[in-house]
Amino acid sequence: MSILGTLFVGLIVGLLARAFKPGDDKLGWIMTILLGIAGSFLASYVGVAMGWYQQGQAAGWIASIVGAIVLLFVYAVVRSKAS
Helix, strand or coil: CCHHHHHHHHHHHHHHHHHHCCCCCCCCHHHHHHHHHHHHHHHHHHHHHHCCCCCCCCCCHHHHHHHHHHHHHHHHHHHHHHC
């Protein structure tokens, strides 16, 4: 997939994760894209470790959104500890 496609998918996944998670997360566009991409990587890694995906296989949309939501919760915990 091209870099623009990856950024677009990351944006969509990040926006959906932010919409599903309750609370106010103050993230800009770039952080939302990075959140979506990182959520996809997390879902792929966990999926391979659990035997759900083959090595090199990308995670699906739902798994990517769940991975991004997990990262949002981790971000909220780290942010609350820092302040």
